[in-house]
Amino acid sequence: MVTYARRVVDDEDAVFKALADPTRRRLLDLLFEAGGRTQTDLESHIEMSRYGVAKHLKVLEDAGLVVTRRNGREKLHHLNPVPIQLIHERWIDKYTQGRAAALIELKHELEDER
């Protein structure tokens, strides 16, 4: 396994796949509530084997949603919200803009009818 290129640049597939699992979303919620947690800390909130939690964290890390940093002997896990923001910009803003434009058009049409 090559560990250096652990993440593919801007890999939306990896982000969507990582989010498509309730345990992984639960891990992200735990890190959202309080960042900088050890795996042991996270395990105490999830009914799953150490191996299972580690596997899910690896998927999240590969997708760039979790970033680990060393603090002395501890490996701390942080939520990185940026990939979700980029997906939001790419997939949600676009459509909400369209909806806003449609509403403005409707307003104009209704006002013209008067």
Place this chain on the structure above:
Amino acid sequence: MSTEDATPEPTSTGPTAPDPTRPQVYQIFIRATPEAIWEAITRPEFTTRYFHGARVETTGEVGTPFRYLSPDGTAVWGDETVLEAEPGRRLVVGWRSLYDPRFAAEPASRVSWEIDPQDGGYCLLTVVHDRLESSPATAANVQGPGWMMVLSGLKTLLETGDPLVAR
């Protein structure tokens, strides 16, 4: 795949309110050289275009002032110090916002910019904002959308901005 199926506690209610005073970490890929990213962090002609219009003022040398001025340069938004510097690689600065008395009253926190070159002309940029334990108002202000808008703007600027300026 066995662990994928054993999902005991799905969240339906979502998380409780976050504690922003914990270290905040943001990481983004940017298709640019480390030098270009370094310039975008340390030169005002770049920061005005992605950092809420702020004009950065720094020589990038350890122990010297690291300031952010308002877009027209008349107001001081931040006046801290360069704590660590390794050009093109790592910049650590103090952070205290002076434009709002709630933030100015809190102790300085710390922002680390780390540039990690990758294959294919990309860099991984990591921003860590920490030492926020005694600065809850500042922490809440910069959290999430705050830093994400800045980094997303920086990425857009460097990847699609005017090449004459950006490279």
